[in-house]
Amino acid sequence: MRCSTLLFVASLAAPCAAESQAGRLPPASIREDIGSFRAFLGGDNSYSEAARAEMQRRLAALETAADTVGPAWFELEIARLVALADNGHTNAQAASRSTRFNRIPLRLTPLTDGFYVLRAHSAQADLLGARLVAIDGRAIADVRKVVHTLTGGTTEWRDRFAPYTFESPQQLQALGQAREADAATYRFQLADGRAVDRRIVAELPDINRPRNGTARWMFPAVALPNEGPGWRSLLPVDKAPW
Incomplete structure (x- = not known):
């Protein structure tokens, strides 16, 4: 385009x-x-x-x-x-759109077998490394099909931009995939196999919010401009191979 x-x-x-x-x-x-x-x-x-x-x-x-x-x-x-x-x-652009609507304080990245939490605010840091399973009782595979309609291209390309919508209850509700506009209940599978349901309240829209692509969250925990304090990444700086 x-x-x-x-x-x-x-x-x-x-x-x-x-x-x-x-x-x-x-x-x-x-x-x-x-x-x-x-x-x-x-x-x-x-x-x-x-x-x-x-x-x-x-x-x-x-x-x-x-x-x-x-x-x-x-x-x-x-x-x-x-x-x-x-x-x-x-x-x-999903990245630009994400600043105009609310967003929960964690960041997802698509990997081979699903969407994983690779960055989160300290209050949700226990979810780092968890795989997203469902949102408000809807299997993520079903939500993904709906969210994919927002982006053209291959399945893998659409997956790169899907987290911007998964992370926004306001957008999800408009798509009929969440019950409330200000929060949603996310189900995750932790690394040890346990399932966790977490109702997460979204942060308000912010045009200055970082709009980095999902690949950015695979890098170490480096503070981003306008992100604010308290954010953590799954990969610590001292453990990064790059």
Whole structure:
């Protein structure tokens, strides 16, 4: 996706976060954004004829629902429409989106057999190294299928960006995958095989929050700008082979 396209999608999303306190977006603003989005992507050659038809159908449905659309659902539906190109390049950035919605104080990374906690705030440090099993009673395999619709490309590519959504109860609720917008109950499997259910309250949206990619959490515990104190990584600095 061209850089200008990413900036355009971000510009549509930015007012949504600002309006999130009210829980509703002005219908006129939604329709204006949809019109701009339709015109902009109308000239994007990334979409097949079938994908373009699907996008136009869903944009029309989004316009019809403009009076009741919330900020999270609106932005996520836009992301799903962008992802219909399914080429790995034409995507709405999950990293940028993560700063506009809440996020729990731990970081997940996809590995061969699942999503693992590789970085966490001290209050959740006992979960370092644990594998995510479920969210609010939904198997992570099922949640993953839904979250994958937000990103186009291969399964592995989609997995790289899925944690940004797994870590946000607000986004998960909008997708129908969490009961509450401010917290969710996560089930983990610890290294010793024990299962742990943990209700984790999310931190508020923060445009200055680090938006590093999931591969970053495989590196040692080095403080990140604007991250705040108390964060720990699974891999200590003195144990890192690199």
